[in-house]
Amino acid sequence: MIDKVVGSISEVIKKAGLKDGMTISFHHHLRNGDYLLNMVLDEAAKQGIKDLTLHASSIFECHEPLIEHIKNGVVTQIMCNYMSKTVGSAIASGIMEKPVIFRSHGSRPGDICNGKTHIDIAFIGAPTSDVMGNCTGKRGKTRFGSMGYAMADAEHADTVVVITDNLVEYPMLGASITEDFVDYVVEVESIGDPEGIMSGTTAITRDPVRLRMAQMAVKCIEAAGLLEDGMSFQTGAGGATLAVSVYLKERMLKKGVVGSFIVGGITSYSVDLQQSGCFKALLDVQSFDTGAAADLETNPNHIEVSGRQYASAVGKSSCMTRLDCAMLGATEIDVDFNVNVHTDSTGNIMGGSGGHTDIAEQCRMAVIIAPLFRNRLPIILDHVRVISTQGQYVDVLITEKGVAVNENVVKENRVKDLKAKFIAAGIPVVDIHELKKMAEEICGIPKSAPKGDRVVAEVLGHRGEHVDYIYNVPRS
């Protein structure tokens, strides 16, 4: 009987015809628990392959071996939506000749679907696959939940390799990616550690300052008139933004509000909100913890969406089109509300847009939650070091010392008159310049870290358009 099973990664690299100069892709649903990217690059290096473009949706700490592959010329270009600090610092130090191309979780599938980026071979890690490549993230020992970010790769790559640690009989039903897109299937001992999914997401903060900001966020949602039946909501997985879920639940239950959907990276807190009756549906492009992944398997109101459906501008609409409000983070924000989530204050790369810019650009009220300072460094600047998300899409900044409203938002569907609504609701609205001053009074005016003159990365926005460059950090 025909099947697509190949004995090893080594063999599949040969069969798939991996050659110098090709573009290979990976998805990051296993986040810091991913084994795949290292396994494939190690094998490519062994086979003497050079000059690869690595088109990965995100790069985590676990991918540190990538640095050696860059130094050895195995990988000569990177495209990704997020890059954590170890590889990020190496890139910022200038180890790579070609700039990294940062996209967003929306523009990556967008540029794949519209043909701007071409993938020669996509490697897809699957917690369960049958021998023809029908595969899912919902079942198996390495269950990670939604496969949303891998779908565009599967649909558009020339060659698609599924790597699984749970090979099952044909036909596996309920596939996220179907056999008609898959060329080869490889079974390995383990594709990753599902506990690594939790990286970047944390338990809810216990810091009383951050908890107050989270409470303020719920007040802002209500004051904006969004805390009503049918509301839709998104939050990141950071400590403060995550805490919003908890206060939001309290308020929704008290007020008897039934929302429509939560979208995005889905956490166990989102699951709790849905199961408490606060929201009808969870639209899951990436399950942020093992609890969310487990819920996706069994809860009919928790569904998987593709990256394209989630947030891409290439579709006729996306889940973002009807999103009311989103809670987002920032490493820096400037007085024009431009947000940096790519670098720290020294210019070292330690993040990326992920969905940040897609969400801000499209939702009706994009809320940044950030403390006035971290490690005695003010967060609000005259100019952010790198623009990840343009200020024109950011509606509100919540700090522990007050809430700033951006009156220069250009989104058609934005909630209007936010400032007046907030003031009427007793929310302490403060001009962003005042907030900046408050931080500087405590911390002093920060000395801007030096910026090199070499572009080490380019930041593209929601539609794949140029937004900014990231420069190297000069060695001291």
Add this chain to the structure above:
Amino acid sequence: MIDKVVGSISEVIKKAGLKDGMTISFHHHLRNGDYLLNMVLDEAAKQGIKDLTLHASSIFECHEPLIEHIKNGVVTQIMCNYMSKTVGSAIASGIMEKPVIFRSHGSRPGDICNGKTHIDIAFIGAPTSDVMGNCTGKRGKTRFGSMGYAMADAEHADTVVVITDNLVEYPMLGASITEDFVDYVVEVESIGDPEGIMSGTTAITRDPVRLRMAQMAVKCIEAAGLLEDGMSFQTGAGGATLAVSVYLKERMLKKGVVGSFIVGGITSYSVDLQQSGCFKALLDVQSFDTGAAADLETNPNHIEVSGRQYASAVGKSSCMTRLDCAMLGATEIDVDFNVNVHTDSTGNIMGGSGGHTDIAEQCRMAVIIAPLFRNRLPIILDHVRVISTQGQYVDVLITEKGVAVNENVVKENRVKDLKAKFIAAGIPVVDIHELKKMAEEICGIPKSAPKGDRVVAEVLGHRGEHVDYIYNVPRS
């Protein structure tokens, strides 16, 4: 709140920018109960639009008004996979200048996906849709089940219009086609009569001759060594082929065989086989009756597959790739095993490949079940009037007077030594020439009906390649 709802078909035709010369597409899951194609063409005609190419997966009796639209120049070309006799006879009589292009259920999505056919506007009938176009055939008063044939249209048409008679709140979960592919949503009173789905499918034949042929088919499956655990099966919905399901169930239960999957048009008989434990899974590209449609909604072992996944050569594999055996019909078959399912003996168009050619070309044993004669007209000829499926892909012909085995099959995965296996199992193997003679002894040698000299249709095969032409029927 943003939505895509447009008030009427009239209005959506204007908004979608329907213009002279465009290609519009339809899917046929409501079969002879479909209201959509007529509604849209009537409105296009009212608006004075001309020269449309109608790219419909199938044309049924209910689409008779199409004849007027052809005569009036509203529709000047047709592409389809099946055309029933009223429109078919009109085409055969020569009412259309450009030949009809007949594809198969596999090559239609194939040619849409690879860009050979371009669709300007796809009209998709949906028993349930939300206001953003997330839609399904599994729920709603006009439930028809799988939407498999509409998926390629949705994914590749420039503009996609969903027409529904059950408009629901956003987000509708479990969509077959998602919002990122949909431009407009129109709510109408009714998209069709679900009872019309049954057309073409019948109750199981009571004719003892045909029942014997069905029993013989099960013997052939067993003799070929296919009646084993893991077997896969497909059958059409005609009276005799359908009866095979019943005998197969008996035999599988008796032998304790558990098959893998049934694929294709799924009937209530397929559902019964699955629920009796004979097969693990149903892969459903089109639900052939309301019972099958209902089962698709609730049975996790009964899944929807796209036309591309079902049978297209454009994918990396399809459900056909691992199909063991299929029961198919024929209006004519010739001594080289070429099969005609497009025309009757007079040359009038009254059918089409549907999945016939895809199935035969790919499955391990393609079995034609046909009586020696119908209405005293022999079925076996020296040359079929139209080649729908090439003889090189047809393994076996079962008649009431014996079983013919084709020794010139070219498929790599075919079951070998069928003739010897059948003889060893006591199956009455007869040379196809002998079978032809038997029929002629009873009916006489049929006089071939005259063939015109004008091409009225072209038949394309599984890969979209030219197979044959259909000529006009001269008026007597």
